[in-house]
Amino acid sequence: MADYQQILNTIYNELLQREDKGEVASYIPELAKVEKTKLGIYLNRVHGDNFGVGDAYTKFSIQSISKVFTLAMAFANQGNKLWNRVDVEPSGNPFNYLALLEQEEGIPRNPLINSGAIVVADCLLSTYDDPKAELLKFVRQLANDNSIDYNPQVAASEMETGFTNFAIANLLKSFGNLENPVEDVLDFYFHQCSLEMTCEQLSNAFFPFANKGVCLQQTPCLTATQAKRINAILLTCGFYDEAGEFAFEVGLPGKSGVGGGIVALLPDNFIITTWSPGLNEKGNSYLGMMALEKFTTATKASIF
Numbered sequence: 001m002a003d004y005q006q007i008l009n010t011i012y013n014e015l016l017q018r019e020d021k022g023e024v025a026s027y028i029p030e031l032a033k034v035e036k037t038k039l040g041i042y043l044n045r046v047h048g049d050n051f052g053v054g055d056a057y058t059k060f061s062i063q064s065i066s067k068v069f070t071l072a073m074a075f076a077n078q079g080n081k082l083w084n085r086v087d088v089e090p091s092g093n094p095f096n097y098l099a100l101l102e103q104e105e106g107i108p109r110n111p112l113i114n115s116g117a118i119v120v121a122d123c124l125l126s127t128y129d130d131p132k133a134e135l136l137k138f139v140r141q142l143a144n145d146n147s148i149d150y151n152p153q154v155a156a157s158e159m160e161t162g163f164t165n166f167a168i169a170n171l172l173k174s175f176g177n178l179e180n181p182v183e184d185v186l187d188f189y190f191h192q193c194s195l196e197m198t199c200e201q202l203s204n205a206f207f208p209f210a211n212k213g214v215c216l217q218q219t220p221c222l223t224a225t226q227a228k229r230i231n232a233i234l235l236t237c238g239f240y241d242e243a244g245e246f247a248f249e250v251g252l253p254g255k256s257g258v259g260g261g262i263v264a265l266l267p268d269n270f271i272i273t274t275w276s277p278g279l280n281e282k283g284n285s286y287l288g289m290m291a292l293e294k295f296t297t298a299t300k301a302s303i304f
Contacts, residue, residue, distance in 0.1 A: 002299050008041050008053040011294045015039060015276075015287045016054070022278025022286025025258040030157040031061060034260070036278040041291055042199035044271045046211050056199040060275050061154050063257030064095065065202065066192040067117040068209075068230065069139050074111075074123045075226055082123065085177055086116045088233055095240045095283065096164045098171065106175020110237040112255065115168045118178070121189040125180045131188050139195065143205035144216045154194035155187075162190060193257075199273040202263050206273075209234075209253075210265040231267060235303070242282040242289075249293045251302030262288040266301055 016039055026032040040055035074082055091109040093100055101108060101115045108116035124131040132150070140146050158165075169182045178185055197205070208215050209231055213222035222230075234253035239246040246254060252272075254264030260277035262285050272295060276287035296302045 004051045012053045024277045030154045034277045040199045040275045042203045044203035059196040061259035063193045063259040065257040071111045074120045086111045090236045106177040112237045122178045122185045143201045151194045151196045155190045158190040202273040203271040206271045251304045256284040260285045
């Protein structure tokens with residue numbers, strides 16, 4: 001068996017010495033305060049031990065990784081009706097791209113770009129009296145951890161500076177693909193993005209996606225079909241206009257966030273989460289992408 005702790009330690013020490021660590025997202029003021037020297041990696045093995053290194057136990061803003069949780073909730077609730085309002089095709093464009101949405105008459109290309117995630121947020125707003133509480137309950141259940149919470153300062157920071165997201169939501173509304181008021185939908189959306197978790201908590205929360213829908217506690221959280229479908233979307237759409245590069249270099253379904261987190265998984269084997277706040281030009285964690293490529297190369301573990 002591979003010495004996973006040694007592999008993680010080697011990757012961590014190698015990347016920590018790199019001078020170039022990318023650039024922290026500055027368009028959300030609260031995220032700009034995070035030190036880009038932070039680096040954590042956590043591996044949760046479905047049928048074995050878990051391993052962590054560096055800042056794997058430090059909480060950070062998960063941002064767009066939260067889209068996977070809201071998608072799971074909406075898919076479980078709406079079933080295949082969800083795909084009438086959002087497609088499942090890769091966009092090939094940045095996460096906040098507007099032109100494609102107009103061209104395709106208000107149907108977002110997939111649920112992981114901002115427009116798609118805003119439609120998903122709208123679905124949950126129509127489904128639950130208190131979607132913020134329901135999302136928190138769901139994520140805590142997935143991770144088996146009641147300490148997970150929102151960061152209200154990050155949510156407020158996004159509300160103050162989220163002009164592009166307001167434009168996206170208003171465009172969706174103009175095409176009749178938002179049922180609720182724009183302000184209410186974005187309030188929920190910005191809160192979901194403000195969820196704070198550690199690499200360990202994220203790996204635990206993604207456990208059912210790698211385990212045919214069964215949570216850490218060995219209780220069903222999703223159906224096997226839902227987990228399969230969501231993993232397919234993660235592989236093709238989880239990194240926006242860098243999804244092909246991630247599949248090529250890493251070879252795992254995964255999701256990134258502009259807080260510097262990346263979660264990737266190999267079904268029936270493991271979930272691995274990295275956190276390094278410095279981003280590359282596509283908005284994905286610079287060192288995180290490298291760490292995952294080095295991990296799958298060292299372990300020869302990918303879906304291909």
